Amino acid sequence: MKKIKVYILALAVGLILFPTSCSKDFLETRPTDQLAAGDVFNSLTGAWGAINGVHRSVYIQYNSVQAHGGFPGLYLFIDFLGTDLVFNTTANGWYLNGYRWVDHRNERSNTVLYWHNLYRLISNVNQIINNIDNVTGPEAEKNAIKGQALTYRAWAHFMLVQLWADRFVPGGANSQDGVPYMEEITFNGKARNSVAEVYSKINADLTAAITNLEGYNRANKSHINKSVAQAVQAQVALVQGNWNQAATSANAARQGYSFMTAAQHQDGYNQQNNPENLWAHFVQEDQTLYFYSFYAQMSHNFNSTIIRQSPKSITKVLYDQISATDVRKTFWYPNAIADKQPFVQSNGVRFNYMSSKFKAVSTSDSRGDFPMIRVAELYLIEAEALARQTGKEEQAKDVLFLLAKNRDPQYVRSTKTGSALIEEILIQRRVELWGEGRNFTDLKRLNLPLVRPLSGTAGQGAHVESFATVFNVPAGGSIWTWMIPRGEIDTNPELKQNPA
Numbered sequence: 001m002k003k004i005k006v007y008i009l010a011l012a013v014g015l016i017l018f019p020t021s022c023s024k025d026f027l028e029t030r031p032t033d034q035l036a037a038g039d040v041f042n043s044l045t046g047a048w049g050a051i052n053g054v055h056r057s058v059y060i061q062y063n064s065v066q067a068h069g070g071f072p073g074l075y076l077f078i079d080f081l082g083t084d085l086v087f088n089t090t091a092n093g094w095y096l097n098g099y100r101w102v103d104h105r106n107e108r109s110n111t112v113l114y115w116h117n118l119y120r121l122i123s124n125v126n127q128i129i130n131n132i133d134n135v136t137g138p139e140a141e142k143n144a145i146k147g148q149a150l151t152y153r154a155w156a157h158f159m160l161v162q163l164w165a166d167r168f169v170p171g172g173a174n175s176q177d178g179v180p181y182m183e184e185i186t187f188n189g190k191a192r193n194s195v196a197e198v199y200s201k202i203n204a205d206l207t208a209a210i211t212n213l214e215g216y217n218r219a220n221k222s223h224i225n226k227s228v229a230q231a232v233q234a235q236v237a238l239v240q241g242n243w244n245q246a247a248t249s250a251n252a253a254r255q256g257y258s259f260m261t262a263a264q265h266q267d268g269y270n271q272q273n274n275p276e277n278l279w280a281h282f283v284q285e286d287q288t289l290y291f292y293s294f295y296a297q298m299s300h301n302f303n304s305t306i307i308r309q310s311p312k313s314i315t316k317v318l319y320d321q322i323s324a325t326d327v328r329k330t331f332w333y334p335n336a337i338a339d340k341q342p343f344v345q346s347n348g349v350r351f352n353y354m355s356s357k358f359k360a361v362s363t364s365d366s367r368g369d370f371p372m373i374r375v376a377e378l379y380l381i382e383a384e385a386l387a388r389q390t391g392k393e394e395q396a397k398d399v400l401f402l403l404a405k406n407r408d409p410q411y412v413r414s415t416k417t418g419s420a421l422i423e424e425i426l427i428q429r430r431v432e433l434w435g436e437g438r439n440f441t442d443l444k445r446l447n448l449p450l451v452r453p454l455s456g457t458a459g460q461g462a463h464v465e466s467f468a469t470v471f472n473v474p475a476g477g478s479i480w481t482w483m484i485p486r487g488e489i490d491t492n493p494e495l496k497q498n499p500a
Contacts, residue, residue: 040131043136043137044135044138044145047128047142047145050127050145051149053124054121054124054125054148054149054152055222055223056287057121057124058071058222058281058372061290062117062120069293069296069297070294071159072370072437073292073294074437075294076298077095077114079437079438079439079440080095080099081439081450082450085312085435086312087310087463087464088312088313088458088459089309089458089467091305091309091310094297094306095297098111100469101473104482104483105479105483106483107483107484107497108485112482112484115164115484115485119156121152122156125150126182126183126184128146129149129150129153132146140215140216146209147208147210147212147224147229148213148223148224150205151205151206151209151224153182153205154236157181157182157198157201157205158236158239160179161178161179161195161198161202162239162445164484165198166478167444167445167476167480168239168240170241170242171241174194174195174196175194175195175196177498178193178195178196179192180192180193180494181193181198183201189491190492190494192496199240206233206236210226210233213225220282221278221282221369222279222280227253227254227255227278231249231250231373231377233245233249234246234253234381235373235377237249237385238445239445243386246384246385247381247385250378251382254382257275257276259276260276265328265330268357269357270295270359270368271369272369274374276371276375277369278373278374278378280369280371281369281370283367283368288366288367289366290366291304293368294370295358295359295361298357299358299359299360299366300354300355301360301362302360302363302364302365304366308348308349311344311350311355313332313351313352313459313461315353315453315461316334316353316453316460318430319332319334322431325410327407328407331355331356331357332353332355333350333354333356334353334461336350336353336459352459352460353459355435357434358435377429379400380400380428380429383396383397384396387422388422396421397413398413401413403432429442430442447475450470450471452468454468478498478500481498481499
């Protein structure tokens with residue numbers, strides 16, 4: 001096999017030498033001011049520094065690309081490929097070709113370089129997983145570090161296989177090409193595991209993570225505890241159609257967490273200590289994110305050209321399905337132009353149905369603690385998984401009621417059954433998770449087409465045909481699968497590209 005180069009990642013404790021899965025343009029030698037893995041894993045202090053560095057790496061800028069604002073940036077790409085998030089102008093060029101379904105099918109685009117970013121994270125946590133057992137110290141602390149690393153490895157491969165492989169078909173053989181599942185510390189490229197093999201390994205890592213994280217009390221919600229590992233397990237089971245596991249894991253993960261108040265909904269979804277957050281970045285005040293922050297793209301208040309000229313909207317079709325007494329309806333402004341709401345910069349523009357769901361810390365500070373997983377998603381996973389099981393519809397309605405009643409005091413427990421009940425849950429999911437990076441992957445897992453409502457004019461709560469260019473995509477087919485970066489294919493002869 002062709003040798004793979006080495007990637008050097010700046011972690012919280014310093015710069016640590018970790019191998020990557022790929023890419024020929026990374027450095028091949030270790031500078032004298034870098035720490036080797038052996039230098040880090042000679043104490044628990046070093047090991048904690050390594051896992052803290054991984055937490056930090058989740059929201060750094062990658063590849064010197066403005067649109068690569070950590071993994072929240074990946075979630076932006078996922079939603080921009082979907083149905084419910086509208087570009088009102090073509091001013092935001094960083095994501096425009098993603099929105100138009102061009103970049104994820106271009107092996108030389110910046111978008112597909114998220115493959116590298118995910119494998120860099122995997123490479124870093126593999127160093128932790130494969131070294132932590134030899135560190136001297138209390139087993140409970142070592143288990144906490146290892147459990148977090150295992151969860152990261154599972155989550156990263158989960159993201160990779162959802163995007164860079166054909167969809168998992170519940171009940172099918174799933175022998176189609178997945179992604180390489182990297183577990184060892186190696187400089188050699190690997191062939192692609194099958195989709196079935198990838199999911200088997202993801203689940204094994206999550207099972208081990210949950211065991212290791214038993215009893216761990218984290219310092220803040222950017223760290224990973226047992227609830228986070230169970231939540232990822234629920235997400236994975238939902239994609240696999242393992243309904244009992246999805247419902248069980250989602251229920252277990254949400255225990256001990258509460259809903260946010262109506263007032264907290266207006267805070268901007270940017271605080272990691274929000275009671276609904278299971279897992280959220282904690283971005284310190286001295287770690288400015290500039291224009292690559294998620295909130296620099298999606299807020300209405302940050303002072304940047306992107307926000308001033310290209311606020312994002314919800315579709316009228318989805319907005320109209322939200323009841324008038326639902327607190328979430330206050331996130332969007334159907335008459336933003338006439339009502340001159342919400343706040344925008346003095347030289348900014350408004351479009352009807354624009355969003356105020358996400359707020360940057362201030363007009364001059366684009367930071368925000370991005371919610372990777374919120375408790376609301378777990379209620380929705382549990383409700384959907386129960387509704388898809390024979391004899392459990394009433395339980396599904398009970399779980400859905402808990403969430404929907406919190407959002408809308410006038411909500412009445414559903415009387416729907418069968419596919420109508422599932423559709424109600426999915427609508428709730430689209431509303432609740434709007435802008436949080438679930439829409440495209442949900443369409444793919446459900447084998448649904450992309451159908452974007454159209455308008456000839458911006459600001460009508462619909463996609464403008466000339467802006468979107470792609471507005472109907474049938475379910476299935478290679479167009480739903482991201483291309484592997486060309487540099488990865490060139491470097492690793494074991495790797496087969498996805499069909500063009």
